[in-house]
Amino acid sequence: MLFLIVLALTGPVSAGSLIVLGDSLSAAYKMAPEQGWVALLEKRLQQEGYDVSVTNASVSGDTTQNGIARLKPLLAQNTPDIVVIELGGNDGLRGMPPLLIRRNLQKLIDMAEDAGAQVLLLGIQIPTNYGPAYTRQFTSIYPDLAEDNDIPLVPFFLQGVALKPELMQQDGIHPNADAQPYLVDAVWPHLTPLLD
Secondary structure, eight states: OOOHHHHHSSSSEEEEEEEEEEEETTTOOOOOOGGSSSHHHHHHHHHHTEEEEEEEOOOTTTTHHHHHHHHHHHHHHHHSEEEEEEEOOHHHHTOOOOOHOOOOOHHHHHHHHTTOEEEEEEEEOOOOTHHHHHHHHHHHHHHHHHHHHHHOOOOOOTTTTTTGGBOTTTTTTSGGGGHHHHHHHHHHHHHHHOOO
């Protein structure tokens, strides 16, 4: 009996809340919401014994500037323990200056941390449409921010998915429903230390 009590006390049980602030990659684009990686993450948290409520605040087409506009009321309404930031891809696809993208992401990190939340940053990569110099500057934004702010980073959120046509939608940009469990797997090892 005592063994069971000790086991219960040391298990991975944590009460809290989590917000995912993202774009179409996290908004279950062209699929049912329950098929998206955020919904699957919530299920996995429950299965693993974590008492964490998950709010998916992702909107298709969002840029980092949109994220700034939406995060303040989200933080006031939800008071999350963790904010997962998955933004910047649309900025990059539109050719926005990397310095501006970085500044906006830094603002999001600051807003979340000032509200008492821990931050997990999801790194994005983009096609080389704007040339190697732009691509290099864009790709470096995420590891630089993670290092400067001492926050965990998923280096490339779509690693293992983006180059597999069977896991991508016809547009070649958005993962399909079959890819969503792989996205959870990409996030999980970086998220669990924040929960524990």
